[in-house]
C-alpha cells in the first residue's frame with residue numbers, strides 16, 4: 001500500500017476535487033462509496049450549508065471522506081471546528097498558507113494535504129508541516145497560478161526537491177492519466193472536471209454536455225496578467241472576457257456561478273473546466289469513472305511491466 005493510500009484510508013488513491021457548490025454530499029458520497037475519497041468544498045463560503053453537508057456525509061457513507069479548507073475565504077476557525085467535531089480525518093487546504101491551522105488539525109489526528117502549483121510553494125508547504133501535496137498542473141480547471149507549469153513537469157520538479165507524497169491533479173480523466181502521473185512520481189490522483197460530468201454531479205446537463213462536447217483546445221486561461229488565473233471552457237462569455245481582458249473580480253470569483261451550474265445558462269459565469277474535458281466522451285456514474293480508471297491503470301502497468309521484463313519498450 002502506498003503512502004497516499006495509507007493517508008486516505010480508501011480502497012483507491014483517487015480523490016474528487018473540491019469544487020464550490022459542486023463538491024457537496026450527493027457527489028462526494030458517491031465517490032466515497034465507490035472506493036475513492038469524496039471531498040466537501042468550502043470555497044463557496046456558505047458556512048451553514050457546508051456544515052450540514054459535512055454531517056450529511058455521515059448518513060450517506062460509512063467510508064472515509066474529506067473536507068477542503070479554502071484558506072483565503074476562512075474568516076475564523078468555525079470550519080475547522082466542524083471538521084474536528086465531525087471526526088473528519090482528511091483535509092486538503094488551498095489558496096493560502098496552511099501554517100496557522102496545521103497544529104490544531106494535527107492535534108486531532110487529521111491528515112493534511114496542501115494544493116501547490118510550483119516547487120517553491122511545495123517547499124513552503126513542507127516547511128509548514130503538511131503530510132502531503134496536491135500537485136496542481138496548469139491543465140486543470142479552476143483557479144490557477146499565473147505561472148503555468150504542466151503537471152508532468154511539476155511532479156518531477158517537486159519530486160527532485162522533496163519527498164512528500166504527491167496526489168496529482170490537472171488534466172487527469174482516466175487510467176492513462178493516472179499511470180502517467182504515477183510514472184512521474186505521484187501516489188494518488190485528484191479529478192475535478194471528470195467528476196463535474198458525472199451522473200451524481202449536481203450541475204445542469206448543459207454544463208455536463210459542454211464538457212463532453214469539448215476538445216483538447218476547448219478551454220481558455222483567463223486573467224493571465226492578474227490573480228487568480230482561471231481555466232474555463234471556451235464560451236461566448238469567457239472568450240469575451242479574454243478579448244477585453246476583463247478582470248471584474250465579482251465575475252472572476254464566480255459571481256453568477258449558480259445560474260450556470262444549476263440553471264444551465266452557460267454565459268452567466270465562467271464554466272470552470274480543465275483541458276482533460278477534451279478526452280471525456282460521456283456522462284458516467286462516479287462508480288464507473290473510478291472502476292474504469294483503476295482497470296485502465298492496471299492494464300497499462302501490466303503491459304509496461306511485461307515489456308520491461310523482456311527488455312523491450
Ligand SMILES: Cc1cc2nc3c(=O)[nH]c(=O)nc-3n(C[C@H](O)[C@H](O)[C@H](O)COP(=O)(O)O)c2cc1C
Pocket residue numbers: 017018019020022041043044068070094136139140141142143169170171172190191192193194196271272273274275276
Ligand atoms: C468546476 C470547477 C470548480 C472548481 N472549484 C474549486 C474550488 O472551489 N476550490 C478549489 O480549491 N479548487 C477548485 N477547482 C480546482 C480543482 O480542485 C482541481 O484542482 C482541478 O479540477 C483539477 O483539474 P481537472 O479539472 O483537470 O481534474 C475547481 C475545478 C473545477 C473544474
